[in-house]
Amino acid sequence: xxxxxxxxxxxxxxxxxxxxxxxxxxxxxxxxxxxxxxxxxxxxxxxxxxxxxxxxxxxxxxxxxxxxxxxxxxxxxxxxxxxxxxxxxxxxxxxxxxxxxxxxxxxxxxxxxxxxxxxxxxxxxxxxxxxxxxxxxxxxxxxxxxxxxxxxxxxxxxxxxxxxxxxxxxxxxxxxxxxxxxxxxxxxxxxxxxxxxxxxxxxxxxxxxxxxxxxxxxxxxxxxxxxxxxxxxxxxxxxxxxxxxxxxxxxxxxxxxxxxxxxxxxxxxxxxxxxxxxxxxxxxxxxxxxxxxxxxxxxxxxxxxxxxxxxxxxxxxxxxxxxxxxxxxxxxxxxxxxxxxxxxxxxxxxxxxxxxxxxxxxxxxxxxxxxxxxx
Amino acid sequence: xxxxxxxxxxxxxxxxxxxxxxxxxxxxxxxxxxxxxxxxxxxxxxxxxxxxxxxxxxxxxxxxxxxxxxxxxxxxxxxxxxxxxxxxxxxxxxxxxxxxxxxxxxxxxxxxxxxxxxxxxxxxxxxxxxxxxxxxxxxxxxxxxxxxxxxxxxxxxxxxxxxxxxxxxxxxxxxxxxxxxxxxxxx
Numbered sequence: 001x002x003x004x005x006x007x008x009x010x011x012x013x014x015x016x017x018x019x020x021x022x023x024x025x026x027x028x029x030x031x032x033x034x035x036x037x038x039x040x041x042x043x044x045x046x047x048x049x050x051x052x053x054x055x056x057x058x059x060x061x062x063x064x065x066x067x068x069x070x071x072x073x074x075x076x077x078x079x080x081x082x083x084x085x086x087x088x089x090x091x092x093x094x095x096x097x098x099x100x101x102x103x104x105x106x107x108x109x110x111x112x113x114x115x116x117x118x119x120x121x122x123x124x125x126x127x128x129x130x131x132x133x134x135x136x137x138x139x140x141x142x143x144x145x146x147x148x149x150x151x152x153x154x155x156x157x158x159x160x161x162x163x164x165x166x167x168x169x170x171x172x173x174x175x176x177x178x179x180x181x182x183x184x185x186x187x188x189x190x191x192x193x194x195x196x197x198x199x200x201x202x203x204x205x206x207x208x209x210x211x212x213x214x215x216x217x218x219x220x221x222x223x224x225x226x227x228x229x230x231x232x233x234x235x236x237x238x239x240x241x242x243x244x245x246x247x248x249x250x251x252x253x254x255x256x257x258x259x260x261x262x263x264x265x266x267x268x269x270x271x272x273x274x275x276x277x278x279x280x281x282x283x284x285x286x287x288x289x290x291x292x293x294x295x296x297x298x299x300x301x302x303x304x305x306x307x308x309x310x311x312x313x314x315x316x317x318x319x320x321x322x323x324x325x326x327x328x329x330x331x332x333x334x335x336x337x338x339x340x341x342x343x344x345x346x347x348x349x350x351x352x353x354x355x356x357x358x359x360x361x362x363x364x365x366x367x368x369x370x371x372x373x374x375x
Numbered sequence: 376x377x378x379x380x381x382x383x384x385x386x387x388x389x390x391x392x393x394x395x396x397x398x399x400x401x402x403x404x405x406x407x408x409x410x411x412x413x414x415x416x417x418x419x420x421x422x423x424x425x426x427x428x429x430x431x432x433x434x435x436x437x438x439x440x441x442x443x444x445x446x447x448x449x450x451x452x453x454x455x456x457x458x459x460x461x462x463x464x465x466x467x468x469x470x471x472x473x474x475x476x477x478x479x480x481x482x483x484x485x486x487x488x489x490x491x492x493x494x495x496x497x498x499x500x501x502x503x504x505x506x507x508x509x510x511x512x513x514x515x516x517x518x519x520x521x522x523x524x525x526x527x528x529x530x531x532x533x534x535x536x537x538x539x540x541x542x543x544x545x546x547x548x549x550x551x552x553x554x555x556x557x558x559x560x561x562x
Contacts, residue, residue, distance in 0.1 A: 028422050028423055028426040029426065030422060030426070031422065048423070048426060048427070048430075049391075049392050049395075050392070050395045050399075050423060050426070050427040050430070051427075051430060053392075053395070053396060053399060073391065073392075074391060074419055075390065075391055075419070077390050077391045077392055077393070078391050078392040081392055364418065
């Protein structure tokens, strides 16, 4: 029987289309419990590859025959070995090309909607890491918000759409993943915008992203309006696109809110977070569709794979927007926070341009789930 | 820092799963209680070797990194808890620090690598295999508290010292694996 390669893109389709998949994850238990491929209809078995070196007979009975079985490891080597052993026992089986490294780096572009005058808004879903990037397209021009470090994906997508990347924005200085903003701007000649309050320590040139900035994409009416919304970081800035979409960065998510502690200043920033969520956002129209920079759990995905919900719905359903007592709010977002993201301090250094790790080192830093939210 | 190992394995440049496969093979030729050093460059080998060693009942002692090369130290079948101990004169972990202040010697008979990754500050390291030839380093007038990981090797060492005429010898139980105080890595 055969062992066959499955790509991260194929796995992503299974996640988005709610298909069934059985994952045999052969990484060690700690790695598996920390972070795995999530899907609505996925089932799992975790047996480390080193417990299977003498044979896979023991687990054969646990592998279903009515759906695809995918063997997953960190980089590919072990899953390939185990998949071969399983196929020698007469079973068809898949292994994940590039392992969790490639899962962590895969981006799926999904159209969120049409904009005035023929424009389009795309969300790039990084399923393995929960990061969301955006591309606003209008009349031959494009703006990109919160680009992850796989800049080729955006450049190629822009080519495909026949648009020129003119503006690159980061809503804030990211701490959970490495930004591709600066590299993308360099490669395309676009302007790179950062909130100045987050950029005090950066060692490269940037264009300040100030409250009230309005950028027009293309010749017609598509506006990207900046809205200062501190709290996750002191510079955090949201965008309103085409008066229809609210890009919230790491301030507001679908089922959670931003955490104020990743720069070590939770006590200072909690008041800003409160003000942004309970006053500034309250002044906006509830019809705006919220598009965050992250999702935490697979349940936050809509049926088409996008991560988006109206602001009005979030005011009703998001627990973090419904804590009326200020002291309780302060307590929830500063005490008992979840563990901080892997290597978050180093990642901030990279995003400030202070250190320049190799691609492999960047991959290593980004291993694991993002943890930017408080639920 | 080079630590003594009985068998060395070069797994540099190999990627997962090869470091573990090589280690598993190499372990066949290692005697029980001996130390295998695995040199590897794959970062994933840290978590995997530790988990593998534990699942096999080997003792994963620790790892160091030098110039991008990881040195892992594993002791074969390190899990000897519960084996019979014969030496009658024993003392509890909690008592030895206070007793040693009055001029006693804490003698750690684990292997050099085990000692390097965590020992009681001020203790003397003589691996059990070297004990017989290094007896002159020990003061016969002082109380000697012999300690190892689980009390088994120290039991053997205490009996040997007793046979050699040492009078004030104690086996420390339950040993370093249950040590609640700080452990030093200074050597």
